[in-house]
Amino acid sequence: MVGESVKLEVRFNVFSNVPKSKLPTTLTLDRQMPQFCETAEVLVIGGGVIGLTIARALALRGVRNVVLVERARLGAEASSAAAGMLAPQAEADDADSFFNLCCQSRDMYPTFAAALREETGIDAELDRTGTLYLAFTEHDLREIDHRYDWQGRLGLAVQKLNPTDARTLEPGISESVRGALKFPNDIQVENRRLLSALIAANEKQSVRLMTGTSVESIRCNRGRIEGAVTSRGLVSTDTIVVAGGAWSSFIKVTDTASPIPRIEPVKGQMVCFNSRPSIARHVIYTPRGYLVPRRDGRVLAGTTTEQAGFDKEVTASGVHSILSNALEISPRISDLPLVGVWSGLRPRAQDSLPVLGPGAEVRGLVFATGHYRNGILLAPITGELIAGAIVDNVVSTELNAFGPDRFAAVGVNP
Numbered sequence: 001m002v003g004e005s006v007k008l009e010v011r012f013n014v015f016s017n018v019p020k021s022k023l024p025t026t027l028t029l030d031r032q033m034p035q036f037c038e039t040a041e042v043l044v045i046g047g048g049v050i051g052l053t054i055a056r057a058l059a060l061r062g063v064r065n066v067v068l069v070e071r072a073r074l075g076a077e078a079s080s081a082a083a084g085m086l087a088p089q090a091e092a093d094d095a096d097s098f099f100n101l102c103c104q105s106r107d108m109y110p111t112f113a114a115a116l117r118e119e120t121g122i123d124a125e126l127d128r129t130g131t132l133y134l135a136f137t138e139h140d141l142r143e144i145d146h147r148y149d150w151q152g153r154l155g156l157a158v159q160k161l162n163p164t165d166a167r168t169l170e171p172g173i174s175e176s177v178r179g180a181l182k183f184p185n186d187i188q189v190e191n192r193r194l195l196s197a198l199i200a201a202n203e204k205q206s207v208r209l210m211t212g213t214s215v216e217s218i219r220c221n222r223g224r225i226e227g228a229v230t231s232r233g234l235v236s237t238d239t240i241v242v243a244g245g246a247w248s249s250f251i252k253v254t255d256t257a258s259p260i261p262r263i264e265p266v267k268g269q270m271v272c273f274n275s276r277p278s279i280a281r282h283v284i285y286t287p288r289g290y291l292v293p294r295r296d297g298r299v300l301a302g303t304t305t306e307q308a309g310f311d312k313e314v315t316a317s318g319v320h321s322i323l324s325n326a327l328e329i330s331p332r333i334s335d336l337p338l339v340g341v342w343s344g345l346r347p348r349a350q351d352s353l354p355v356l357g358p359g360a361e362v363r364g365l366v367f368a369t370g371h372y373r374n375g376i377l378l379a380p381i382t383g384e385l386i387a388g389a390i391v392d393n394v395v396s397t398e399l400n401a402f403g404p405d406r407f408a409a410v411g412v413n414p
């Protein structure tokens with residue numbers, strides 16, 4: 001507090017026409033207001049699942065003064081809108097470097113969730129029942145054949161089920177099902193509990209969480225970071241991680257010709273039911289929609305993929321399409337109480353792949369954005385690879401395909 005009062009006296013001297021006797025002698029600090037911090041060893045922009053995971057990973061690697069700056073509330077954007085599916089096998093058409101990154105991250109989840117539970121006492125409800133991929137049309141049947149073939153050839157865990165077997169596993173699914181795949185390793189996490197655990201873990205590691213504060217620009221000079229200009233003033237640092245989700249490219253970088261790669265918002269709506277006893281045990285997926293049963297009886301039904309700018313309204317047509325896809329999976333949905341609707345903005349880069357790692361032009365500027373449909377899934381590996389790149393100064397080969405400079409190379413930046 002001694003430091004605070006010195007700062008105040010300097011500021012009051014500016015009002016030299018106010019008699020000194022009229023100036024307050026004491027100041028009550030708002031307890032909600034995060035302490036303004038003037039320096040950071042590493043500053044992370046964005047308090048979603050990605051920023052929180054990276055901040056924790058940095059602190060665990062011994063970085064002492066990590067500051068995370070969040071414009072509004074921690075975890076309140078895409079990360080809490082998500083369904084929490086960790087299902088790369090159900091979604092992939094190919095075994096490319098993105099698929100490998102996703103599988104690696106999924107396989108880190110049991111250790112990641114257990115460590116968070118140990119650190120905070122919060123159970124992120126990692127559910128390892130698995131995912132069922134259902135086929136209702138000729139096209140769906142061809143899709144499951146294709147997935148079964150290439151994943152089987154690679155020795156990945158996947159089982160083919162006939163309609164009877166599928167309905168024995170999940171009696172709530174529609175009688176119209178024509179075939180299914182089971183992906184036993186594609187699992188799910190309760191992403192809102194995961195966020196609570198990450199916030200608590202960061203607090204425990206003494207990461208400074210500055211909420212209600214936005215980073216307006218990144219100041220750099222001769223190719224080096226000097227600090228971040230925030231709505232509360234400058235924070236000096238030589239290392240900044242951009243993890244601002246769909247808003248990442250609003251952040252300006254001074255003194256450089258290369259801007260932050262363009263990240264666009266892609267809206268996804270969600271509908272939530274209550275189901276006791278639960279309508280399903282597995283995550284149930286089709287090419288058109290999915291159901292995700294939660295431990296507390298909620299069932300999430302998703303989703304839409306919309307180019308609607310930064311609009312987050314839930315719309316009648318969005319809910320209508322989610323409901324018809326959910327009813328295709330299980331007609332029993334029609335009897336369930338609908339208990340919530342929401343939407344979120346997925347951050348998508350122009351090639352739909354994440355943007356990860358340092359760029360060549362500005363030393364100390366590191367990207368962790370553009371996770372699009374897979375930010376919850378990719379959080380553990382993003383945290384490890386980005387913290388590793390900063391602390392050990394080694395860019396792992398896994399990051400090669402996802403670096404920020406790939407856009408400049410093909411001239412697709414704005």
Ligand SMILES: Cc1cc2nc3c(=O)[nH]c(=O)nc-3n(C[C@H](O)[C@H](O)[C@H](O)COP(=O)(O)OP(=O)(O)OC[C@H]3O[C@@H](n4cnc5c(N)ncnc54)[C@H](O)[C@@H]3O)c2cc1C
Nearest residue numbers: 046048050071079083084085215245268344374375376377
């Ligand atoms: C309906 C839906 C379903 C989804 N389902 C899944 C799923 O099943 N599995 C999966 O893996 N992923 C899923 N996703 C995708 C996942 O939610 C995202 O990829 C992930 O949440 C992105 O995390 P993030 O931290 O980058 O972004 P966000 O969670 O959006 O966080 C970014 C944060 O940065 C802050 N910020 C931005 N700019 C600034 C600034 N200048 N200064 C300070 N703070 C700033 C924002 O306020 C925000 O809090 C889904 C998304 C949606 C919308």
